[in-house]
Amino acid sequence: MTATLERPPAAARPVPRRPARWAPPVVVIALLLVGWQLGVTLSGVAPQVLPSPLRVVEQGWANRAALWTNTLPTLQVTAVGFALSLAVGWVLATAVDFSPWLRRALLPLMIASQTLPIIAIAPLMILWFGFGLLPKVLVIALVTFFPIVVGLVEGFARTDREASNLLRSMGASRWTEFRYVRLPGALPSFFTALRIGITYAVTGAIFAEYVGAQAGLGIFMNQQKNSFRTDLVLAAVGVSAVITLALFALTFLVQRLVAPWIRR
Amino acid sequence: MKISVRDLQVSFGDLRVLDGVSFDVAPGEFVSILGPSGSGKSTLFQVLAGLLEPDAGRVEAASSAYMPQKDLLFPWRTVLDNTTLGLEVAGMPRRAARAKAGALFEPFGLSGFEHSRPDELSGGMRQRAALLRTVVQDRDVLLLDEPFGALDSLTRTAMQEWLDEMRARFGWTVLLITHDVREAVYLSDRVLVLSPRPARVVHERTIDLPHPREVTAAAAVEVELRGALR
Structure with a gap:
């Protein structure tokens, strides 16, 4: 062959090293916690109103058994609700992609479903479906299916x-x-939609439980608030934040397994 | 005849795009279609590839494989699996498809990149992979829609020389869309010139020169400079 064929491009620039990526959020969170601790100590505000972060951790640890028993139901409800949301989201988005008629018929309905005030709907769900798994699963599905459907429908439509x-x-x-x-x-x-959806899922679960449940972080928060245990309410908030962050991180892991070719 | 087009007419609403286009392509012939931008060249290809129904006229085309302007290599497939796409769609088992496409990696200058991702390839390599995906389908005619339009001038010239060799080696029947006059003259047995929209064939030129084509004195200096740039 006489024609000279050019070489492939050089390897892409390496991504920044890990400490550089993790340092900024850690620094900001540490500063906020120190400020909070100092503020509470110096002002002498009552712990029923605002406990210090150290007290939240200390009391949370002392009540770790109760926190754990209430975390498990929340995790379960979140998983089932989000799985339902994913299933419904994929079916609806695929149907809409294949049928313009269905797109016109369903999209306005889906958008309308997002205008429902959850704060009013959640108690009704309990009225209709009792204190079991079902009403909570439905609330989670209702608040998370929409970003999934929109992400998929737009993803399909973006095809060249x-x-x-x-x-x-x-x-x-x-x-x-x-x-x-x-x-x-x-x-x-x-995957972008999945990340948005999953952050709503835990909040949705806690909201549904807050209105009425036998166990769960939501009802735990409600009970502790009624007993003026602000420290334990905040400890439960901390647990839910950790769950959300863990699920968020999990989506990246799934993405790397399912679609390693996606560049970030 | 591999392709026979008679009085082809296509309109989009009130916009008349093709206005009575007629031509033939013989087996083993390399024909280029030259025309100004927006003259309906791609529309003509869509009709030949069976993607668009003409409003009027007669089209007799042998089975064709279509290579669009963009390489359209999918990032979720390796280079090898991108090149087997047409075979897989046609129902060939994956293993057989890989063996068949893999055999062409050497002549296409892609050896060693079978399991790479498309973004690891240079522009010229991507176009060769896209051409491999087209050729491996074993259709009678290759429809190439400005395959080198997006490449830089050095790579484009290297690719034109390479295509000229490959075509001589494999004896493909090619219909090429281009708006690069030099490319058309360098590669083709025959050039058809389309008018601005609504398009019709306004000029036809048979080029009976041996391959690879001789270059003029000025172009000889160009060849020397290109050689030095390598």
Whole structure:
């Protein structure tokens, strides 16, 4: 061969090292906690009103058994509710992608579902479905399915027209085109939507439990607030924040397993 | 005839894009379609690739494989699995498809990149991978829509020389869209010139020169400079 073929580009720039990425949030959180601790100590405010962070940790640890018993139901409700939300989200988004008629029929309904004030709906759910798993699962699904559907629908729609043409020129059916191009192409925006959804899921679970439950972080917070145990309310808030962060981090792990080609 | 087009007409609403286009392509022939931007060249290809129904006219086209302007290599597939796409869509088992496409990696200058991701390839390599994906489908005609349009001028020239060799080696029947006159003259057996929209064939030129084509005195200096740049 006489024609000289050029070489591939050099390797991409390395990502910043870990400490550089983690340092800023750690510094900010540490500063806030120190400020809070100093503020509480110096002002002498009553712990029923505002406990110091040290007290929150100390009392949270002393009541770790109660916190743990109430964390498990919340985790369970979150997992089931979010799984339902994902299933519904994928089915709706796929249906809407295949049928313009369904898109026109369903999208306004879905948007309308997001205008429902959850604060009014959640107690009604308990009225209708009791104190079991179902009303909480429905509240979580209601608050999290929308970002998932929107992320998927827009991800599917973002498919390059020319990529569709290429597949059709190869003789692909609509379903084959969906499987080979539209579905994988939608994954980046799906994972973004997944991260938004999962942060709402834990809050949704706590909200549903707050209104009425046999156990769970939400009802625990409600009970502790009624006993003026602000420190334990905040300890439960801390636990829910840790759960949310862990689930958020988990989405990156799943993304690396499912779609390692997505560049960040 | 591999392709026979008679009095082809296509309009989008009130916009008349193709206005009675007629031409033939013989087996083993390399024909270029030259025309100003927006003259309906890509529309013509969409009709030939079966993506668009013409309003009027007759099209007899052997089975064709279509290579769009963008390389459209999918980041979720390795280079090898991108090149087997057409075979997989046609129902060939993955293992057989990989063996068939893999055999072309050497002549296409892609050896060793079978399991790379497309973003690890240079622009020229990406276009060769896209061409491999087109060629491996074993269709009768290759429809190439400005395949080198997005490349820098050095890479484009290298790719034109390479395509010229490959075509001589494999005996492909090619219909190439371009607005690069030199590219058309360098590669083609015959050039069809389209008018601005609404398009019709306004000029036809058979180029009966041996391959690889001789360069003029000025272009010889160009070749020397390109050689030095490598």
